[in-house]
Amino acid sequence: MLIFFSDLDKTLIYSYKHDIGKEKELVEMYQGREVSYISKKTSDLLKKMMGTRKIAENNNVLFVPTTTRTIQQYNRITLPIEKQKFALVCNGGILLEEGNINQVWYKKSLEIIKDSNAEIKKAISILEKDESVNFEIRYIEDLFVFTKSEEPQKTLNNLKESIDQEKVDVFLNGVKVYAVPKKLTKGNAVKRFIDFYKNNIKQDDIKTDDIKAEDIKTVAAGDSLFDISMLESVDQAFAPFELLAEYPHLKNIKTNSDNQLFSEKILESLLE
Ligand SMILES: [Mg+2]
Structure with missing residues (x-):
């Protein structure tokens, strides 16, 4: 079977700012505005591969959305397929299972990042004093911090001067602007999830029939810096050509051509 970890923004779905052609479907509204879309072709491919859990099961695919979005931001998205059983949100710090926080996973995440708590608090206090910051400083689920700045580079340099980047x-x-514990990566989350899933195969609540741990193949897709650790933690990875141009050391990665939408490339390849 295949476990497919996929980032969402600019990997499967696109902001209204991004031109993906006229053939598209709305997937996210925010404050009454249309903010994200999926291309019609991507939508059709997704439906073919995993339109319902039954179809996904027949195709032997488990799709795990893997995003830096918060729970609320994730819940705003409505993909044209049945809701997934699992999703990794908050950069993998939270595992949603049937929409609920898996508390065992979350406690473990807090444990894993414990050694960075003091530095995260320090980052918050630096940002509070930064006059370029023009947005609330959001400490997401006690995991990581983000805000916005009028002069992002200046704010970043300011942080870099005082924060222990180890x-x-x-x-x-x-x-x-983000401050994220070094250990809170999608790569770590993917590795943890694979272990979690393999262990759960033995239990009845995941219907896996004849699946053996060694039969699991892992695939990941992502477009940004946040995704690199994940792309490096699976059997087969997908990244857009822009990311590969920026990080040429990435190995064994399938990519799109510049006239092909990344989301379509991923799904077309998976369905081959
Ligand atoms: Mg992305």
Whole structure:
């Protein structure tokens, strides 16, 4: 069987700012506005592969959305397929199981990042004093921090001066500024999930019939810095050509051509 870990934004779905052609479907509304879309072709491919849990089961696929989005941000998305049993949100710090937080997973996540708590608190207090910060400082589920800045580079440099980067990664994504514990990565989450899933195969609540742990193949897709650790933790990975241009050391990665939408490339390859 195949476990498919996929980032969402700019991997399967796209913001209204991104031109994905006219053939598209709405997947996210926010404050009354249409904010994210999926291409019609991606939607059709997703439905073919895992439109319902039954179809996914017949195709031997378990799709695990794997995103830095918070729980609320994740819940705003409605993909054109039946809701997934599992999703990794908050950069993998939280495992949603049938929409609920798996508390064992979450406690373990807090345990794993414990050694970075002091540095995260320090980052918060630096951001509080930063006059370029023009958004609330959000400490997401006691896991990581993000805010926005009028002068992101300046805010980032400010953080870099004082934060121990052995423990906490600080970086930008557009105007967003992040401080994320070094151990809170999608790569770690994917490895933890594979163990979690293999252990659960023995239990009755996951219907897996004849699946053996050694028969599981893992695939991941993602488009950004957040995704690299995940791309490096699976059997087969997908990244868009822009990311590969930026990180040429990434190995064994399938990519799209510049006239092909990344989301379509991924699903077309998986369905081959
Ligand atoms: Mg993304």
